Amino acid sequence: MAFDVKPDSRAAREQGFTYVALDQLLAGSNVITLHVPGNEKTRNMISSEQFDRMRDGAILINTARGSIVDHRALARALVEGKIAAAGLDVLPEEPVVREEAELLRSVYESRHDLNNLLAGQVLIHLRNVIVTPHSAFNTREAVERILETTVDNLAAYAEGRPRNIAA
Numbered sequence: 001m002a003f004d005v006k007p008d009s010r011a012a013r014e015q016g017f018t019y020v021a022l023d024q025l026l027a028g029s030n031v032i033t034l035h036v037p038g039n040e041k042t043r044n045m046i047s048s049e050q051f052d053r054m055r056d057g058a059i060l061i062n063t064a065r066g067s068i069v070d071h072r073a074l075a076r077a078l079v080e081g082k083i084a085a086a087g088l089d090v091l092p093e094e095p096v097v098r099e100e101a102e103l104l105r106s107v108y109e110s111r112h113d114l115n116n117l118l119a120g121q122v123l124i125h126l127r128n129v130i131v132t133p134h135s136a137f138n139t140r141e142a143v144e145r146i147l148e149t150t151v152d153n154l155a156a157y158a159e160g161r162p163r164n165i166a167a
Helices: 009-015 022-028 048-053 071-079 100-108 114-125 140-158
Strands: 031-034 058-062 083-088 129-131
Touching: 022 048, 048 071, 071 083, 071 114, 114 129
Parallel strands: 031 058, 058 083, 083 129
Antiparallel strands: none
16 A cells, blocks of 8 residues: 555556555554655654554654654654554654753754654664664665766766756
8 A cells, every 4th residue: 555645556556556545554554654755744744643543553664754753753652552663764853862961052052853852862762663874765776876867967067068956
C-alpha cells in the first residue's frame, strides 16, 4: 500500500502496489516508511492523531525530514507501546546535547527549539529506536545519480550552458 498526493498509476502497476487513503495506510500497515519533502504542508504530518490511527505494534521509519514527525508524539507512542519501534534517519534538531550547558546555550541563543531538542534526546535513548546519521540517501544508485548530475553540470558549464544554478 502507498499514499501519495500525486499518485503514479504506472509506478503502482509496475511495482505491484495500491494507492490508498492515508488513514487506511496507517490502520493497515505493520511498517510505515516516510518519503516526503519537508515543507509547511508536511510539518508534523505524523502526530498524535496519526499514531492513534496506526495499528498497534506498528513500526515507523522516517528517512525523509525530521519535521514530518511530531517527535513528542512519537516518544509518547513508543513509551506507551502504541508503536513497537522507530527507525529515524533524521531528527528535527540534529545536534545531540552532550551537556546541560550546551542545551542552555542553544536555547538562549535561539538556535534550536527546546521541545524538539528534548524529544530528540529522549528518542535517542529509547531501546526501541534506531537513529542513523542522516545517511539513508547513501545507496549505490543515489551516489551514481549525484555523480552523473555533477558531471553533466560541469560539462554544461564548460560549454557555456550553466545549469542548476543556486542564486
